[in-house]
Amino acid sequence: xxxxxxxxxxxxxxxxxxxxxxxxxxxxxxxxxxxxxxxxxxxxxxxxxxxxxxxxxxxxxxxxxxxxxxxxxxxxxxxxxxxxxxxxxxxxxxxxxxxxxxxxxxxxxxxxxxxxxxxxxxxxxxxxxxxxxxxxxxxxxxxxxxxxxxxxxxxxxxxxxxxxxxxxxxxxxxxxxxxxxxxxxxxxxxxxxxxxxxxxxxxxxxxxxxxxxxxxxxxxxxxxxxxxxxxxxxxxxxxxxxxx
Numbered sequence: 001x002x003x004x005x006x007x008x009x010x011x012x013x014x015x016x017x018x019x020x021x022x023x024x025x026x027x028x029x030x031x032x033x034x035x036x037x038x039x040x041x042x043x044x045x046x047x048x049x050x051x052x053x054x055x056x057x058x059x060x061x062x063x064x065x066x067x068x069x070x071x072x073x074x075x076x077x078x079x080x081x082x083x084x085x086x087x088x089x090x091x092x093x094x095x096x097x098x099x100x101x102x103x104x105x106x107x108x109x110x111x112x113x114x115x116x117x118x119x120x121x122x123x124x125x126x127x128x129x130x131x132x133x134x135x136x137x138x139x140x141x142x143x144x145x146x147x148x149x150x151x152x153x154x155x156x157x158x159x160x161x162x163x164x165x166x167x168x169x170x171x172x173x174x175x176x177x178x179x180x181x182x183x184x185x186x187x188x189x190x191x192x193x194x195x196x197x198x199x200x201x202x203x204x205x206x207x208x209x210x211x212x213x214x215x216x217x218x219x220x221x222x223x224x225x226x227x228x229x230x231x232x233x234x235x236x237x238x239x240x241x242x243x244x
Contacts, residue, residue, distance in 0.1 A: 029059055030087050046111070143163040163196075164181060
């Protein structure tokens, strides 16, 4: 396995949900946003959630309203429903992970955030099946350490990242906040890298894991980039393009 410090995890800037720009009609997690990122040579971070039948789709929110203007939840949709949900009033649609992988086709690396806050299993199996057939560079990341543990057991050759934050203002139980904030289950998850909230860097928890690459998310200005890059190996960015 290649040295992770010589991989895209460290050496390629990562566009958060693609190189999106709402004001220019480029929605997040859309094929158009991914096209823009590829054109600029950025790696892509994207989110995956299951439809009603477990099909992985690329979408961040649990609710549909912010991105589609319609009520409902992404997990209640069927695959045939997707044609009815346009992103931010554009012609861009919610897309399956399978179709996104076909579209990117190895042209740039992909960091896949698996949004599963419960026990891993069937959803992860569907993602893994797609990744085994994909020829491009990929890695997975999740807030759920048990998702990382599942991939460690089933696909140890796929790099795994532990997402973490101080979760200020988030509705999450105290114990879950504590465990993830302090990276207390890394002995179970065995992450290959850490992905931490940029607003919470530097901190003592990541310093204890300084042998692993550290990615800062989500960096939203050049000023923040210049501050945080001193404390990490790479960034996930949006709303501007870092001058590195």
